[in-house]
Amino acid sequence: MAEVPELRLVPPPGSPDPGGAVDCDTLLARTALGDVAAYEALFDALSGAVLGLARRVVRDPALAEDVVQDVFLEVWKSATRYDATRGRAKTWVLTIAHRRAVDAVRRNESARRQDAYAAPDEVDHDEPGAALLRADEHAQVRGCLDSLTDLQLESVRLAYFEGYSYPEVATLLDRPLPTIKTRMRDGLIRLRDCLEGAGA
Amino acid sequence: MSTDVHTLSGAYALHSLDEPERRDFETHLAGCASCRSEVSEFEEVTARLAELETVEVPTHLREQVLREAARTKQLRPEVPAESAADAASPLRRRRWAVWVATAAAATVAAVGVGVAVDRLDDPALPPAAATVFSAPDAEVREVPVGEGVFEVAISPSRNEMAVDARALPDLPEDRVYQLWTVVDGRPQSVGVVSTGAAMAMPEEGATVTLTVEPAGGSPVPTGDPLVSLDPSQI
Numbered sequence: 001m002a003e004v005p006e007l008r009l010v011p012p013p014g015s016p017d018p019g020g021a022v023d024c025d026t027l028l029a030r031t032a033l034g035d036v037a038a039y040e041a042l043f044d045a046l047s048g049a050v051l052g053l054a055r056r057v058v059r060d061p062a063l064a065e066d067v068v069q070d071v072f073l074e075v076w077k078s079a080t081r082y083d084a085t086r087g088r089a090k091t092w093v094l095t096i097a098h099r100r101a102v103d104a105v106r107r108n109e110s111a112r113r114q115d116a117y118a119a120p121d122e123v124d125h126d127e128p129g130a131a132l133l134r135a136d137e138h139a140q141v142r143g144c145l146d147s148l149t150d151l152q153l154e155s156v157r158l159a160y161f162e163g164y165s166y167p168e169v170a171t172l173l174d175r176p177l178p179t180i181k182t183r184m185r186d187g188l189i190r191l192r193d194c195l196e197g198a199g200a
Numbered sequence: 201m202s203t204d205v206h207t208l209s210g211a212y213a214l215h216s217l218d219e220p221e222r223r224d225f226e227t228h229l230a231g232c233a234s235c236r237s238e239v240s241e242f243e244e245v246t247a248r249l250a251e252l253e254t255v256e257v258p259t260h261l262r263e264q265v266l267r268e269a270a271r272t273k274q275l276r277p278e279v280p281a282e283s284a285a286d287a288a289s290p291l292r293r294r295r296w297a298v299w300v301a302t303a304a305a306a307t308v309a310a311v312g313v314g315v316a317v318d319r320l321d322d323p324a325l326p327p328a329a330a331t332v333f334s335a336p337d338a339e340v341r342e343v344p345v346g347e348g349v350f351e352v353a354i355s356p357s358r359n360e361m362a363v364d365a366r367a368l369p370d371l372p373e374d375r376v377y378q379l380w381t382v383v384d385g386r387p388q389s390v391g392v393v394s395t396g397a398a399m400a401m402p403e404e405g406a407t408v409t410l411t412v413e414p415a416g417g418s419p420v421p422t423g424d425p426l427v428s429l430d431p432s433q434i
Contacts, residue, residue, distance in 0.1 A: 034274060040266060047262065052253030065261050069268060076269040080277045087240050094247040102215040138252045159214035160249055166216040178207075185210030188242045195248060 028089035032079040039079075043072055046090060050097040057101035057163040058108070067104050071097045098160070105163040144194035152187030155180050209235055213242035273340075324366060328398035332362035341434045343427045345369065350410060350427050354401065354434045361408070361431050362398040374415045382407040382428075392417040402431055 022045040030038035050071050054064035075093055082092060145153060151173070158169045170180040208225050211217050217225060229235050325333070332338060335355035343350045351364040365377055379390040381402045387409065390399055402408060408431055411423035 032274075032277075036266075036270065039269060043262065043265060047257045047265075048254040049251045051257050051261070052255040053250040055255065056253050065258075065264075068257070068261060069265050072265045073268055073272055076272060077275050080274050087243060088247075091240075091243050091247040094250040095243045098246060098250065099215050138248075141248050141252060156214065156249075159211070159216040160246055161253075164216065165218055166211040166214075167218075169216065181207055181211050183210075184214055184216070185207050188210045188213060188245055191245045191248075192241050195245060 024089040024093070025084065028075075028079055028082055028092070029084070031076065032082060039076060042075070042089075042093075046093050047072065049094060053094070053097055054101045054104075056161050057098070058105050060108075063104055063108070064101075067097070067101050070100050074100070102163045106165075141195065144191050147194050148187050148190055149183075151175070151179075152183045152190065155183040156187045156191075159184060206232070206235060209238045210242060213239050213246060273342075325364060325396040326398065329362035329364065329396035332358060332360045332398050333364065335360075339434050341429070343429065345410070345426050352408065352429065352431070352434060354431055356401075359401045360398055361401050362396060363393060363408075363410075364396045365393040365410075366395050371412060375412050376415055376417060377426075378411055378413040378417045378421070378423075380409045380411065380421055382409050387421050389417065389419070404432065406431070 022041065024042060024045055027038045027042040027045065031042055047068060051064060051068050054067035054071075055061060058064050058067060071093070074096055082089070086092075087095075148156070154173055155166075155169055158164045158172060159166060164172065166180050166184065167177060169184075170177045173180065175183075205225065205228050208217065208221065208228075212222065212225050212229075229239065332355050333340065333351075333353045335353075335358055337357050338353045338355045340351060340353045343352065346369040348369040349367045351367070352361065353364075354361045363379060368377060371377065376392045376394070379393050379397065380387040381390060382388075383403065383406045390408075391397060392413070393410075407428055409421070409425045410427040411421045411425055413421070413423055
């Protein structure tokens, strides 16, 4: 009995990627095995985008941090159920992040939302530029956003970055619901095609 | 065409549908492969948008999240439908149900460190063991055994240890699980474990070991150790 193998719950952390590029797919797969080091690396790779997005959508620094916490706890708990055939790890995490941020904002049904309804004219239509211009390193995405029509860009922006429901977007932009629904979809199609073309 | 449910894919990917619409669309998605692939592609796009917003993360937030994760139990992987169907025996099904219930109640417990899932109201576990698992300072470890899992909890304040054997793989009728403490290579039987058991915290340096033995148990272990751990490392 003396030579019983030592219990190992968690596989030993792999060596860090010598190339420096963070492979979120691998990190998530290791997180699913309970690898805490991989989870930390995944947090470091994606938390900046999650926090930035959450701040942008919920517009409340404390609430944004709550969102980050929710998102990464969900990532930790659900990593075991992540299906790699359904998309990249990074996309999975950032999709959770957006959904959580939107949920937080809807739960709050905050004053800002009522203000926006009361005074739709105050919606700052130049605002996408502020957020989007900041990111020079994302010139490719920005270039593709520039290829959208104004209505496509505004529909996508108000829904994604501001967390509005599409009926709210329709109200804010004073367009019929089907139009907004369609602009969201064809805006995303145009972005997808542009990014695919640029990335190829 | 504007009323075509397909066209909701964009609004769906942007999370801008309300709850009833979202549910309707997800029902549609389940049967529409091209919609699923379109939504996946849109999600790749929106992830790129999210990256535009990247900011620095405060240290306190990083620490808080990592601390919370360390105390949180991961969900069990989902059981594919076929394997669940294969697990034909009622006992086996009951165990899967226990697994699912445990995962759903995953308020806590952890890999290595954690607080216990509340099991006080679970009749299958002896109360003494449930009490240890539910102690405020309980630390729980899950040890995979074949397709099953063996859970060990310690409560420093109670100076007790408990095990939960209910999710271990099924054994033939004439075999049982038996728990041992091993000190300096000398095993001492804790007893045959069918559901769970509690005991005083083993002495320092003891190893807790689980084996499969003939029905009724053995005076000394005859099976290979399935689990062997140092309780002080939990």
